[in-house]
């Protein structure tokens with residue numbers, strides 16, 4: 001049996017970036033495989049909140065109109081994917097909510113910030129009359145203003161699963177153990193276990209793993225990581241999606257809700273997930289509970305347990321160490337290091353991958369890829385499916 005295989009392109013890393021790139025290149029007739037060393041979506045993708053931002057959140061500090069312009073455009077594309085009117089047709093994937101909400105801690109400054117954000121952004125946010133506020137707010141004991149914004153929250157696992165099922169025959173568990181160069185200095189093949197896999201292009205979308213691939217090619221200082229510690233609650237909680245806005249640039253907390261056995265998970269990001277003063281320590285669970293109960297006093301009786309989940313965001317390096325403005329594709333000969341920067345930018349990254357292939361002037365072979373004697377990865381799990389839950393003790397207050 002042959003141990004040598006040939007494709008137009010090999011993608012390394014099966015998070016949202018690799019999956020979107022795979023979809024695009026296959027659509028363009030390339031013979032492509034994707035190697036994932038762990039499980040599909042494992043990494044940042046399934047740890048994300050799945051919020052399709054259209055930029056309102058970034059209007060809080062008014063500092064980056066460019067980010068919001070790109071986000072508006074990309075948010076429109078996702079709407080088309082979910083409605084099935086553009087490729088990839090994600091109409092079979094689940095959406096948790098077609099709307100997100102903005103609310104406050106109900107102190108004067110924060111209320112002013114809440115009012116200012118939608119006006120500043122002119123994004124069609126609308127203030128809800130009290131009677132039109134989702135029941136969740138009343139159930140949680142919240143009694144102030146609520147704005148509704150047309151921003152979707154997706155079920156990320158169902159999106160990953162769409163690609164995984166569709167391209168199952170092109171996805172394998174494996175990695176590039178070695179890169180072999182051709183006479184012209186370009187990468188000719190990789191070793192994956194005892195297999196030699198030749199390709200015209202190698203696209204690396206390994207999230208935090210991109211750094212070590214950069215090291216192989218002496219590309220240093222190309223990546224940055226920003227640590228986050230998401231906070232999770234479980235219990236008979238109502239479904240809620242959106243941001244607790246304050247006069248600070250970042251939301252005090254952002255909530256997404258996820259049905260899990262017969263309970264609901266509240267997955268909290270935003271400021272409560274950021275290290276305090278940029279250091280490696282976070283607000284304590286008791287501080288986070290206090291903040292939460294100040295806004296939503298009614299949830300105390302509903303909480304059954306809590307946990308945290310620590311994960312790094314992995315992106316291309318920026319001078320200030322902040323979030324890059326867009327997705328990055330860093331070409332190095334026929335290798336490309338890819339970071340979407342945000343889940344929602346994965347389609348824009350796929351555009352860049354398509355341009356990269358065209359620049360290499362590699363005709364698509366229009367061939368069905370050969371099958372490799374490699375195992376298949378599993379679909380990954382959400383943080384709340386793998387975490388150790390702590391009992392909720394009332395005395396934590």
Ligand SMILES: Cc1cc2nc3c(=O)[nH]c(=O)nc-3n(C[C@H](O)[C@H](O)[C@H](O)COP(=O)(O)OP(=O)(O)OC[C@H]3O[C@@H](n4cnc5c(N)ncnc54)[C@H](O)[C@@H]3O)c2cc1C
Nearest residue numbers: 013015016017037043044045048049051175207209343344
């Ligand atoms: C807590 C959190 C919340 C977020 N919320 C949002 C949000 O609401 N909206 C939004 O737009 N963005 C959000 N993001 C950002 C978004 O999740 C990331 O930008 C995006 O998921 C990155 O995708 P990726 O495919 O590049 O990386 P990853 O998802 O990290 O995937 C990389 C994959 O590569 C694999 N891999 C690693 N090394 C190797 C190797 N050597 N060989 C083979 N495979 C390898 C890993 O196992 C993994 O499966 C959030 C991020 C975090 C951390």
